[in-house]
Amino acid sequence: MLRRVYLRIISRLPRKQAKLLQKVVMALRPRAKRRAALEAARTPEARLMCIAWGVDRAELESIRDRMAALGGKHPERMLVVSDCDALFGKGSCHFEYVPARAEWQRLLPDGDYDDFVFRRIGEITNAFRAQRVLAMGTVDDALIQAMARRRPAEAEPDET
Amino acid sequence: MRNILFITSNGFGLGHVTRCMAIAKRLPPDIQPVIFTLSEALPVVRQQGFFAEYFASRDTETADQWNGRLRKRLLNVFKEYDPDVVIFDGTHSYRGMRDAIEEDDNRKFVWSRRGMWRPGGGVSNLTFASYFDAIIEPGEFAHEADQGLTTQHREGVTMVDPILFCDEEDLLSREDAERELGLEPGAVNVLIQPGWENDEYTPTGTKFVERLRREGEPVQIVVATSPLKSRDVPLPEGLQRVSTYPLARVYRAFDLCVSGAGYNIFHELVGYQVPALFIPNAGTPLDDQVARTQYAQEKGVARSWEDGSGESLEKHLALLLDPAERERMRSRMLELRFPNGAKAAADRIAELSAERQAEQTAAANA
Secondary structure: OOOHHHHHHHHHOHHHHHHHHHHHHHHHHOHHHHHHHHOOOOOOOOOOOOOOOOHHHHHHHHHHHHHHHOOOOOHHHHEEEOOOOOOOOOOOOOOEOOHHHHHHHOOOOOOOOHHHHHHHHHHHHHHHHHHHHEEOOOHHHHHHHHHHHHHHHHHHOOOO | OEEEEEEOOOOOOOOHHHHHHHHHOOOOEEEEEEEEEOOHHHHHHHHHOOOOOOOOOOOOHHHHHHHHHHHHHHHHHHHHHOOOOOEEOOOOOOOOHHHHHHOOOOOOOEEEOOOOOOOOOOOOHHHHHOOOOOEEOOOOOOOOHOOOOHHOOOOEEEEEOOOOOOHHHHHHHHHHHHHHHHHOOOOOOEEOOOOOOOOOHHHHHHHHHHHHHHHOEEEEEEEOOOOOEEEEEEEOOOOOOOOOOOOOHHHHHHHHEEEEOOOHHHHHHHHHHOOOEEOOOOOOOOHHHHHHHHHHHHOOOOOEEEOOHHHHHHHHHHHHHHHHHHHHHHHHHHHHHOOOOOHHHHHHHHHHHHHHHHHHHHHHHH
């Protein structure tokens, strides 16, 4: 009921005032409730993370099948990160797509693709807290070394 | 170069991404679109030449977990590409996205909000409007029959004509389309494309195919299957399959179509004058497909098969298989034709991008 009233009020306010009201409401939520919400928001740990770089669709599908078999009853706890777009669909391993180098550089010709990949993989490892990481395909040595050096927490500080 | 970010919700098929791509390809050349999709249509988006980001839809995670990850990813994507405008196409904006909008409001947020909601539905969806700086409403052929809530909340909404991916000149001629599909000239060509959200494809499809095969004159039946791998459905034997994108390119090969009635398919068929029997899905959460197709039938541009009965199917198909009736439908569609609204939507987005640039410059000079 309260929530409905709150939503109705917020929908009628101008954007800036709606935001202010939201901030006040969030601040008023009991501390324990906020902590519980943060806990609940933590993604389950991935048992194994596979970075499959420069692989084609057939290779990626074969990696997916092997990872899913390793995952047993919980294939979703297996994580595959790739620059290939052969998506897995529901009920398989968790898939994270990272745009490939050529496309990314066409969009941002002055950007540093390697840095972008480090940041993205940092974000993913932070979210999934993978217990083990495996690299397959044509992963640059620099990328592997960087991943080995950079603990997830160093890669991207958790903002929550 | 300026960047614009499109966010498309999951959806069941290609509707949201198609609308975004339709707008994206009409943006001025100094604006680069980035398409952030939750849909399995990622390969289709890339094949069309767009730069795409993908974020998997929620599977086994809780809503809190998934929204938390979405928020972080979007914040990083905002930082990475610094888009002037972020356009969300969908009816339900995710909590993770709303949180990201709240935290990084240094850009223009636009909601591409289709109308034709089911009467009384979507009360909570409307509250999301406060998160956006602008709303663009893709037009609806059946707007006179629109009884949904969006019709009462149009202040400050940019209304555009129905958004289509292709323009008429992108469509192949009948001869070229027949050649591309490998169809023999001179037959009645029927396209079957049931809405892919409708899992009961096989029995419905079989009904049509059996009925069409009873025709004396040569009928060539082509079944459109989704280019999304996960939506692949088994077909009865001996049917030709087409799985190209955009399918509208080959529409001129067909004399009639038996089709689902989602926004894009409906407007493509009516807009490109293909006589159709629509099968509205009465079970969608918000999209009032029944009202849409009934309106089309009232206006004489299509037939609407909503009761699922064999007798009415017989009646509709008998009409559609009559060449004179099809010609009459085509003339009605020509009379009621509408322009493509994608360009107007792209222009509005370009305007917002320019506004943001001006604000940035003013802030830097202050």
